[in-house]
Amino acid sequence: MRIKKLGVLSFVVILSLLIFLPNLSFAQKEVKIGVILPLSGPLAPIGKSLKDGAELGADIVNTKYPGIGISIAEWEGIPGLGGAKIKLIFADSRGDPAWGAEQAKRLIEDEKVVGLLGAYQSSVTKTASVEAERAGIPFVNPDSTSPELSKRGFKWFWRVTPHETWFTRDLFDFLDGLVAGKAPGVKAVSKSELEPLAVAAENTEWGAASLTEIEKFAKERGWKIAEGFKYAHKATDLTSEARKLTASKAPTYLFASYVADAILFVKAMKEMKATPRLIWGQNAGFIAPDFWKTLGGDVNGIVSRDVFAAVLGKVKPEADRINKIYKERSGFDFDGSSARDFIGVQVWAHALDKAKSTDPKALQKALNELHIPGKELIMPWKGVKFGSPFPGDTNQNELGSGIIIQYQGYPDGKPEIVFPFEMATSKLIYPFPGWK
């Protein structure tokens, strides 16, 4: 009898614990943010680094890190919400747009997240943000660059990173700067030395869009293109494509390629003893670790657009301090993607602090009016402020910018920043030194 009573009693205790536990956790005050990332499949290594970046962001908001030099490091939780901690709930998109949307829905409906962050691939961001828009929940996108995403007129979607249009404008600013003699360590280059341009872009949505953007800006800025073509990506051989570039006699080669193709192009150009004066890559393959690990010294002199480089610490000490913590935890330096997901969490923290509430309407207002100055960021940006920097953009960060890096001193070197010129960490190697 006694045992039975004891049994009933413990059952009641366990039941009440189960019922009250969620409330207990509520007492500690947590703000749940859903993070959608490609955590399995071919993009899993990148997904892991993005997750590390976001987790570090949350940790720096939640715990005091004295001496870093940015305000969230001084916080212990969100000040405007009485010190509530940020809790990230990760969901795996599998790199699949349909599955990513499904995860957004699950996070909103089942996990009751306050908002979303993600989702790296533009195609997944596109579908997942539709779910947020439908539910009236804010979606902060730190890491997708297809220009179209911010041109949909969404009211619940904010993009922190600059998009492709921007990066292409940077390229032409860089070229015009070279002609104007602004590049560090290089005398003014006559335009005829760099003209005409030759462009090779892979034939999926991203490469095709890059080619169109380059052609558009070239026309606007008065740069001639001798040869601009799309090629079948994941090729078994790119000899004829490389031959086309060398035969065009253009001194400047521009590429939009993923890593395997980028490697084949460099090998084929070397084989043909090509002698361009400038080789520029549109991020992606040209900044992938496999690119310089595979090619070693053959990458020296190649420039690529990027958004972050560890060497940025030279000109931005706070970036260096945060990068050190990141490296201790993940074993790698921040790269353009993981650093942007860090900033994504930072944007969420500032928005929650400003809104002083987790109500969607209040958050929407806070994000619309948000202004984070550049000194708070680990990126070489002027800050975060949402607006319409290019025609048709809504809720697109106006104060972002890209950088252009150059591979110097490989196989043991580091990418050096050569653009924006005022942020350059090294002299530009020009013209391209050629291959041994």
Added chain:
Amino acid sequence: MELAVQLIVYGILMGLVFSLIALGLSLIFGVMNIVNFAHGEFMMVGMYIAYLLSTFLPLDPLLSLPFAAGAGYLLGVVSYRLLIHHILRGPMVAQLFGTFGLMLFLRYLAMYIFTPDVRSVKQGILVGKTLSMGWINVDASKVFSAGVCVLAFAAVYWMIYRTKLGRALRATSIDSEAAKYMGIDTKGMNALAWGIGGATVALAGALLAHFYYVTPTVGMLFTLIAFATVALGGFGSIVGAFIAGVLIGLIMVVSGQFVSELKFSFIYIVYFLVVVFRPRGLFGW
């Protein structure tokens, strides 16, 4: 003229490697009527052998060629004895799924061991060296590879058409039942076909590793082209695989020059036309 010469040279050099890749596929199909989906993965194994030996021993990648061929032979024979031999008793679908499963197994085993990172052979007598001949600059390792491909073809051709073993293999290929009654060890012949198939494609892989990157999924790109090559040349035909490989190399380089976005389409258009108008291929029987 300059353009034509360059395209022909690049096309033939690349085409010869395609030929060697397709040879094993054609041979296995010819002898056993079975399609080996894992063929590209056998090639990938050859590439990793060249990469590992040249990076960690370090041995010149040229010296890794016999090791790659030997490992390919073993891989072929073991695959036959442990897997193919058993699924032959099942329906056609079981055979398809069997080699498909082998492909997935090898690919993801490599993914597990080596991670999906892209690697390449960095050191070697021929690696990264360029030969200049008049209008043309060409990678020395491509020229060497083309030479080895021709030799490998000649060796396999000689073995099959000039030796007793080859005659037994051909007999098995033409009528396996009858060959068995004549006292030919048909199972042994099947294993031999898989061994030669594995050896040639792994050799092609080790050659390719001189100038191509290595990654666990690399076989996929070449398998499709190998299928097109075999269909074009004729299933089971050695001469067919040789000529079709060169033709495909030429088609690829020429279409890459003029319509690079669609260059693979041209290969598959040719494949399609052959399947429709001459299903037995150029040299098939």
